[in-house]
Amino acid sequence: MTVSDKDLALAAANGDRQAFAALLDRIYDPMFRLAFRLTGSKAEAEDLVQDICAALPAKLCRFRGEAKVMTWLYRIVMNAARDRFRRRASHAKAAEGWGDWEIARRAVEEEQAERADWLRLAMNALTPPELRETLVLILDGLSHAEVAKILGVSEGTISWRISEAKKKLKAMKEAEA
Structure with missing residues (x-):
């Protein structure tokens, strides 16, 4: 059955x-x-x-x-x-949209890499060398006082060098445009 x-x-x-x-x-x-x-x-x-x-x-x-x-x-x-x-x-x-998000993320990354490359090349061309040295230390996260001690100059000199470096970098950027 x-x-x-x-x-x-x-x-x-x-x-x-x-x-x-x-x-x-x-x-x-x-x-x-x-x-x-x-x-x-x-x-x-x-x-x-x-x-x-x-x-x-x-x-x-x-x-x-x-x-x-x-x-x-x-x-x-x-x-x-x-x-x-x-x-x-x-x-x-x-x-959906993750592909667009990834494309945008990569574009931002590329732009940041281009800026970093430009800054590296511009800093190598920066004269006198004291401006480059000062800027490298500041960009490395050190304070004006710490950079002044390392380079054996006053904090006022550090501030002036940073200002001069900014002016020269700005002029280089404008010359490219």
């Missing part, structure tokens, strides 16, 4: 492992075929049915036996496929 899908589902819902295994043997292929038709991809259908099978013991507890088991399972497959498509669409929408 053959046990019905409904009896297997109800027994599986009550914890009967053999009934669950027998039910899976019967329902896996039809669920896979539906999932394949819905997704259009063998790998996607396999993933979908695998996820459903993993969740099936908990879902069987809610099976009331009012509908045929396959009708009930088809509804689960349909809902799971819809959820997957919605998640994919949400992820795609969330990812």
